[in-house]
Amino acid sequence: MNSDAMRATLRVTKALSDIQRLRILLMLRAGELCVCRIVAVLGLAPSTVSKHLSVLSAADLVDSRKDGRWAYYRLPQGAALKTVKPVLKWLEGALAGDASVENDARRLKEALSCPPERISERQRKRHMG
Numbered sequence: 727m728n729s730d731a732m733r734a735t736l737r738v739t740k741a742l743s744d745i746q747r748l749r750i751l752l753m754l755r756a757g758e759l760c761v762c763r764i765v766a767v768l769g770l771a772p773s774t775v776s777k778h779l780s781v782l783s784a785a786d787l788v789d790s791r792k793d794g795r796w797a798y799y800r801l802p803q804g805a806a807l808k809t810v811k812p813v814l815k816w817l818e819g820a821l822a823g824d825a826s827v828e829n830d831a832r833r834l835k836e837a838l839s840c841p842p843e844r845i846s847e848r849q850r851k852r853h854m855g
Contacts, residue, residue, distance in 0.1 A: 734786070738813065741785035746770065747778050749830055751787060751801075752817060756834060758800035762845045766837040767830050787813065796842060 741747055750764060765775045779799055782788040787810055788799045802810055821827050837845060 737785040738787065738809075741781050741787055742813070742817075744778065744781075746774075747782055748817060748821070749826070750775075750778060750782060750799075751814065752821065752827055753830060753834055754788065754799060754801050755814065755818075756838075758798050759834075760842050761797045761799065762842050763834070763837040764799070766840075766845050767833045786810075 746768060749768060753759060753764060753767060761772065761775060761779065764779070765772050768775060779788065779790070782799075783790060786802065786806055789802050789806070790797060790799050792798075801807065801814070
């Protein structure tokens with residue numbers, strides 16, 4: 727019989743088995759981000775990013791909240807952070823100096839300097855035309 731701990735572990739390992747989800751987790755170290763900023767850094771369709779965020783959420787690796795038309799994601803707080811901390815520490819060590827992680831950090835800095843409305847408008851134009 728499978729235990730709850732075994733199923734939870736499988737959800738986490740599944741969530742970690744994709745490059746985009748690793749990139750998202752590492753980005754969220756900077757703090758809470760709206761989906762539009764994550765989309766801007768990854769360069770993927772919003773629907774694809776939402777699917778990745780859904781997998782991370784199902785594994786309890788991220789928390790989310792809605793504020794009007796904006797959806798925000800962050801690393802879990804409180805007791806849930808105890809599960810995520812070792813995962814992040816391992817990822818940080820394993821990916822230290824990785825060029826794509828460093829590039830994501832630069833792109834995130836640019837995205838954070840731009841209002842979400844402008845980012846969202848650019849994304850709509852890009853995906854409509």
